[in-house]
Amino acid sequence: MAKPAQINPSSPAMEVRTPPQEESPSKLAAPAKWVDDRIGLAKLLGNIRKIFPDHWSFLLGEIALYSFVILLITGIFLTIWFKPSMTEVEYAGTYQLMRGVPMSEAFASTLSLSFDIRGGLLVRQIHHWAAMLFVAAMTAHMLRVFFTGAFRKPRELNWLIGVGLLSIGLIEGFAGYSLPDDLLSGTGLRFVDGLVRSIPLIGTWAEFFVFGGEFPGDLIIPRLYMVHILLVPGLLLGLISAHMALLVYHKHTQWPGPGRTQRNIQGYPFFPIYVAKAGGFFFIVFAVTILMGAFMQINPVWIFGPYNPAQVTAGSQPDWYMGFVEGAIRIIPNWEWHLWGTTWSWNIFLPGVGLMGLLFTSLALYPFIEAWITGDTSEHHLLDRPRNAPVRTGLGVAGMAAYGMFWLSGGNDILATQFHVSLNAVTYFMRAAVFVVPVLAFIVTKRICLSLQRADRDRVLHGSESGVIVRSPDGGYSEAHQPLSQGEAYTLTRHPQPAALVPNGKKVGRLRQRLSHWYAAGQVPKPTAAEIAEAAHHAAVEDGHDAPALEGGDSGDTP
Amino acid sequence: MTSPASAPRPRQSLRRHRAARPVLLALSLFLVGAVYAAVAPATTSSADGAADAQLIAQGKDLFAVNCASCHGLNAEGLAQQGAPALTNVGAAAVDFQVRTGRMPMGNPYAQAVGKQNTFTDDEINALATYVGSLGSGPKVPGEDQYNPDGLSAEDVARGGDLFRTNCSACHNFKGAGGALPNGFVAPSIEKTDPAQIWEAMRTGPGQMPVFAAGAIPDEDVKAVIAYVQQVNATPSAGLTLGGIGPVAEGFWAWVVGIGSLVLAAVWIATRGARA
């Protein structure tokens, strides 16, 4: 027989604790208490007074969140009728122009969703617009986080989660886009088939693994369906929850301003004000997607026709978020190696797999690279105004420019026809533009940032322009300046300026030192307290100086 | 049945006669000619000789005034103008080029573009008859060759399949047009007249390949024409955004979607809280 273990009776661990005797709650509070006893509702509700700062750019993430919810709702509706099957059928539905055409069940069921199910077409269109908005809002949200430096310590992990969300968001969208098995999406799948096969050494094997044999096979739609409605939405849900949890844990960042510090947060409490705002915004997002679904046609698969590997159409493009990969593939020269009777084809691997890898790797690494360059290990809860981090802002705009150029290349045929230029001219132009435009964008952006810094400095030192033009007795005109409010002066001067790393004691590598100099170079120094005092004094003197001038006191030409 | 061995000798020797082949050839040519004359479209065969000659003469005059500067006085083509010989393009090519306003051309070094046609039906008929008389090539089609009325839904759907197999690669899924390499474009065919679609397929203007009757018989051409007409007549599910596919959709998703939502966000954020 087992014996109870010996315990030291005086151990504090052994103390017998009795739960505090509770007074019985009032009748009304009883159900709330019942729930609280079981799931700790009160603690949860503690968070309900969490403060959220107000700024329009903080709502971009919410657009992504709400469009995801809309996708879930509309997606469930679609699953009721969509048949993820590649079995060939002869269409016998109501859309005359496909009568008797052989097609997959997936395509046939998309047609019936569009033409025979009440509201089906509307829901399909809402679903698709919401998908476009979902990725677009994620992208805009990410740019906001980037340009304001909200990814800095302690929020690097949430940035990484965001990069994960964006990448699997693309996969989710692509999988959904492929499901109807129409001519455009089938061409898109063919494209992905090419990407997979372009992977050196394992390409063909990987293709057989993904497609269950040679393209197109009859497995890919059911597989993508699983990915689209189970795997990726599950991952998205999990990651979104983690994203939100970390947001609550870290608290939201805020713009610098009077009374806002690294340790506090100004804004409205989650409940009731923010709930009202956010809830209202949800309905606005829903309304916009519904209006778009109702009035703007999207993905009219019945016009594209069913996928048939023997057919292709001009204007074959993916949804916008895959456009940059498409563009890279459209403009890359035909680079291939022929070694010992084997072909190493780089013209798809580099722009396809390589570019996507490059984009997401550099996004993921950026916070760490920047911290390494600046040597900054402190926490940041106040945001940077983009002008106050000129190199970061420049890099961001350069990245956007590169992305934009690849993106435009993805529509090179549309550009050619819409603007009546030659397809080849567009392609050659883009080959150079993807390298040149980002560099120009960096230089221009950095200059703009620096001149904005200068403008801020002038504003702090000389005050704001009052709009009042003063004519001096000797005929000169000048604009009177008004001193800034304390609050504004604080807002304009509180930011730390990046400084080059000084190797005090610790060894700093040459590369790192160079980079940190480059990162800090050219900044317009913030006015110091002494300078501000001096400027204020000067202004006061000038005022006093002006007054007698009005009486003609010091004009040289008074008789 | 007789075995080959027991076949009567005289007949064999007749077949082996030295004149047999040429005679047979002449006979079959005559037969083909006769049958062709009987079934060929009315436009050319019904005109009697004199009227025909007059039409050809009128066409030759028109040609000399409007076309010869590039194509040569006898339509033999002028290399320095980059204009091809028209001796074997057929009347249908002329009818197509002139009716769509491509010919006479403005700038012979760029792709011929459709403009307003300024010739009357009679003049076009004369030009076409003249060029047609110079050699072979497809004739101007009769209504029965291109008029798609009366096709069944299945036929039209089959036309859609043919369209996607043969045409959409250049002209896009509903005929809105597309870009080709080196600055060429495949124009929109959404509003092209059925006769001109038939002629384009049979004569292959510019960069477009010829789709001969052997590959796509007239019945199928009608089906293609019917499909192009009907797919463009079907009501759309909202604004079509140009009917050029995902590029336009992505553009509008950002402009209308993100644009209006950002405006809403600005509005919400500046609203503060009213207690």
Ligand code: HEM
């Ligand atoms: C989370 C982000 C999601 C994105 C970005 C997304 C995106 C897309 C896209 C672009 C399409 C093609 C739509 C069209 O054919 O017009 C699609 C189709 C579809 N989606 Fe989603 N979706 C998401 C979530 C979901 C969820 C959660 C479900 C179901 C629970 C779902 C179910 C479907 C179904 C059944 C289709 C095919 C029906 C059709 O195309 O008409 N989706 N999705």
